[in-house]
Amino acid sequence: MTATPDADAESLPKSWDPGAVEADIYQGWVDAGYFTADPASDKPAYSIVLPPPNVTGSLHMGHALDHTLMDALTRRKRMQGFEVLWLPGMDHAGIATQTLVEKQLTAGGTTKEELGRERFIDKVWEWKQESGGTIGAQMRRLGDGVDWSRDRFTMDDGLSRAVRTIFKKLYDAGLIYQAERLVNWSPVLETAISDLEVKYEDVEGELVSFRYGSLSDDEPHIIVATTRVETMLGDTAIAVHPDDERYRHLVGASLPHPFLDTEIVIVADTHVDPEFGTGAVKVTPAHDPNDFEIGLRHSLPMPTIMDTKGRIAATGTQFDGMDRFEARVKVREALAEQGRIVAEKRPYLHSVGHSERSGEPIEPRLSLQWWVKVEALAKAAGDAVRNGHTVIHPPSLEPRWFAWVDNMHDWCISRQLWWGHRIPIWHGPNGETVCVGPDETPPEGWEQDSDVLDTWFSSALWPFSTMGWPDRTPELDKFYPTTVLVTGYDILFFWVARMMMFGTFVADDPAITGDGQRSAPVPFENVFLHGLIRDEHGRKMSKSRGNGIDPLDWVEAFGADALRFTLARGASPGGDLAIGEDHARASRNFATKLFNATRFALMNGASPAPLPEAAALTDADRWILGRLEEVRAEVDTALDAYEFSRACESLYHFAWDEFCDWYVELAKVQLGEGVSHTTAVLAAVLDTLLKLLHPVMPFVTEVLWKTLTGGESLVVADWPQASGIALDTAAAQRIADTQKLITEVRRFRSDQGLADRQRVPARLSGISPAGLDDHVPAVRALAWLTDADEGFSPSASVEVRLSGGTVVVEVDTSGTVDVAAERRRLEKDLAAAQKELAGTTAKLGNDAFLAKAPAEVVDKIRARQQVAREEVDRINARLAGLPSPR
Structure with missing residues (x-):
């Protein structure tokens, strides 16, 4: 007999429609203050700072993965009784933001130069206030349980103060200096850019071989090849390998430059590969990273032959004023007129770095910039992992970490922009310089350095600047160091290493050490590195391929829970995950399956109630409750190890294959037989199952659990503990x-x-x-x-x-x-049984096998032979009993 429908069941709709309820559910959580951290709490602390997305952007699928995993971690810890701080914020994105606002100004008929620096900065702030909320709205759609009361921005006053403080500390320690070095230069943006902002693409160019020296083969000459023939205007040497017999007699000699009144010296350097090309390379120290190193080793002149816009300049040749690409053609033609072109290969496919923001090929360029001396800082970052202060998950990525931090080059931190943290260096009328701290006044009449800091500089302070450093704050006392950093392995060096360097640098600061009773030598205790998202064919998602997916499209189509479960189900430490729309559809179906199973339980009167003693339970009850306990333990173990995929797979197969497909069906039989405690078992399993799924699927589980239990919210419910029910x-x-x-x-x-x-x-x-x-x-x-x-x-x-x-x-x-169908089925089974019988009989008839095989193996084969023989007899008898075909 089926119980009378419970009143609570009627409050559920007949089907799950996430779009109709998710926004209201989320706002209810925020209004209730569930995500607001209390630093005065006596609960143990658990903290994560959100890797700050660029204020100009919107969330892509990689962000959605990051946010899903962080939200799952923090929701679980909150349920486990921790005081949780998940601190949100955004990065000011110097280059991206300035470029965007400049384009808007151009469309309006003006430029940043016409406005001037101060008015332009005001315009950027206006844009930020009007358009900077896109990501926050998207985070709400995903269900991010962040503490909105502590939302931070890398250009906020407090964070700006932190930037000026650490700059002065580093400067006074001799770790910041100014020098002329080679940088990635963007001629469109007219600034140095970081390695992370350079994307390499294979392009079709040309490889030009030309000769320095005499046009006669009998007189001193050397042939070199280049894909950037215009840079020969900055050549100051030709390098050969010291053991190369072909050129040993020329080392130390000089050859005239075809267009300049200079000599090209021939140097011996082990960097040169004598097997590649002619074994001789042109050296342009001011426009190539390898050539720059050769130039340093041999004290070569380093003339810069291009201006900030990528135009040939200051060479005194007919090429001055030409764009670098125009000069490439004209220099080649001029060399050809002199008879110096030996060979031209086109198209020649080679890799070229491009500016991620402006799209043009970057230009390696010698430039006066500000630098951080990283040797000691990088060693401290490496030692923090070696000493176990910070643990990298998975451990297999530790070698990559050490390879980076143990071989790090000094960091260029200056950018030739207006939007960003302006470098706190002031220049006097006679060339003097002074670093001015946040509480200091610059000398009257001095001018501030015009450059701003690399965005990664302020981002490197994120774990502690967002909590109020350099002041001592309740947040720092309670939540620092943060518990875990969640990010993709692709920015392990660019961002994680910088945070580790700055975090270890300020480890002894009183604001960090607090009352001296604790030591926080690192910004985070754990680093969880997940892989990259790829499409269903395993290809990296990108705009150029057209295979990128807007996560909000999936939220619209399938619901936030489906997106989140799809991402978490594929996430394992260090491993890439391939996803497609079919995966999201399957996750939506899973949410629907949960909804229908819970609705069935509610319609049959399920509600939390004490379970009877084990002896009074049915086999089905004992089985499902024992399996539930096993799954609970599996999920805890997996999530503690950041193995989201394993946790989700365990929950999915238990919920779908065991609970919904079997126990619910068996429960229908029990209900029909009047087994009264069946509803209590249904409620007990759903109570725990919905709690276990809540961190990854917060919306559907919230609706179902509150309806089932009448509880306040899963956000503040207790995480399932060991039930003591063994299988x-x-x-x-x-x-x-x-x-x-x-x-x-x-x-x-x-x-x-x-x-x-x-x-x-x-x-x-x-x-x-x-x-x-x-x-x-x-x-x-x-x-x-x-x-x-x-x-x-x-x-x-x-x-x-x-x-x-x-x-x-x-x-x-x-x-x-269908007699014919039955005959076909039996004949198929007979063939399989006969094959098994023949195989086992052959083995048992092989004396060599019997002499070598262990007795237990032989016994197993004999048993298989007997089963197969009985099966053959049974099927033959069944075939004989079938009606004759008409």
Whole structure:
């Protein structure tokens, strides 16, 4: 008998429609203050700072993965009784933001130069106030449980003060200096850019081989090749390998430059590969990283031959004023006129670095910039991992970490922009310089340095500047160092290493050490590195391929829970994940499956209630409760190790394959038999299951759990603890046998061509020896069988071998059985049995095998032979009993 529908069940809609409820659910969480951290709490602290997305952008699928994993971690810890701070914020994105606002000004008929620096900065702030909220709105759509009261921006006053403070500390320690070095230069943006802002692409160019020196082969000359022939205007040397016999006699000699009144010296350097090309390379120290190093080793002149816009300048040749690409053609033509071109190869495919923001090929360029001396800082960052202060997950990425920090070059921190943290260096009228701290006044009449700091400089302070450093604050006392940093392995060097360097540098600061009772030598105790998102074909997502996915499109189509579960289910430490729309659709179906199962339970009166003693439970009850406890433990172990994929797979298969597909169906039988405690078991399993799924699927679980339990919110519910219910292995085996029996009968019915749910009379033999007496009602109900009457005359049968014996199911399919189909099925089974019999017989007839094989192996093969022989006899008898074909 089915219970009267519970009133709470009526509050659920008939189907799950995430778009209708998610926004209101999220706002309810925020209004309730669930995500606001209390530094005065006596709960243990758990903290994460959000890797700040660029204020100009919108969330892409990589962000969605980051946010899903961080939200899952913080939601679980909050349920486990921790005081959780997940601190949000955005990066001012110097280059991207300035470029965007400049384009808007150009469209309006003006430029930043016409406005002047101060008015331009005001315009950027205006843009930020009007358009900078896009990402925040998207985060709400995803369900991010961040503490909005502590939202930060890298240009906020407090963070600006932190930037000026650490700059002065580094400067006074001799770790910041100004020098002329080679940088990645963007001629469009007219600034140095970081390595992270350079994207390499294969392009079709040309490889030009030309000769320095005499045009006669009998006189001193050397042939060199280049893809950037215009840079020969800045050549100051030709390098050959010191062991190269072809050029040893020329080392130390000089050859005239074809267009300049200078000499090109020939130097010996081990950097040169004598097997590549002619074994001689042109050296342009001011426009190539490798050439710059050669220039340093040999004290070569380093003339810069291009201005900030990439135009040839200051060479005194006819090429001055030309764009670098125009000069490339004209220099080649001029060399050809002199008869110096030896060979031209085009198209020549080679890799060229491009500015990520402006798209043009970058120009390596010698430039006066500000630098951080990283040797000591990088060593401290490396030692923090070696000493176990920070743990990298997975450990397999540790070697990559050490490879980077142990071989780091000094960091160029200056940018030739207006938007950003202006370098706090002031220049006097006679060339003096002074670094001015945040609480100091610059000398009257001095001018501030015009450059701003690399965006990564302020981002490197993020874990502690966002909590109020350089002041001592309750947030620093409670939540620093942060517990874990979640990010992709692709920015391990660019961002993580910089945070580690600055975090270890200020480790002894009083604001960090607090009352001296604790030491925080690192900005985070754990670094969890996940992989990159790829499409369903394993290709990296990118705009150029057209395979990028807007995560909000999936939220619209499938719901936030489906997006989140898809991402978390594919996330493992260090591993890439390939996803497509089919994965999101499957996750939506999973949410619907949960919804329908819970609605069924509610409609049948399920609500939290004490469970009876184990002896009063059915096999199905003991099995599902024992499996639930195993899954709970598996999920805890996996999440503690950041193995989201393993946790989600365990929950998915338990929820769908075991609970929904089997227990709910068995529960229907129990309810029909009046087993009253079935609703309590349904409620107990759903209570725990919804809690375990909540960190990854917060919306659907919130709706279902509150309706089921009447509780306040899953956000503040207790995380499931060990139930003490061990899996009853005997009951589990009987359930497994029951499942196998039902499955095989269903397969048999399908082979017979019986329609789904078409009930047929049947007789079950061997049930008692198999130990399944209590499960006959379930078998009959779920295999759509009815009791055989006195005149029962079976027309077909199937034998199912179970752990406790063989059950024979005979059915009367008179008028419904397809004799031809049954014959085909039996003949297929006979062929398989005969193959097994032949294989085992052959092995047992092989004396060499019998002499070498262990006795237990031989016994197993003999047992398989006997089973196969019996199967052959059984099938042959069944075939003989079938009606003759007409």
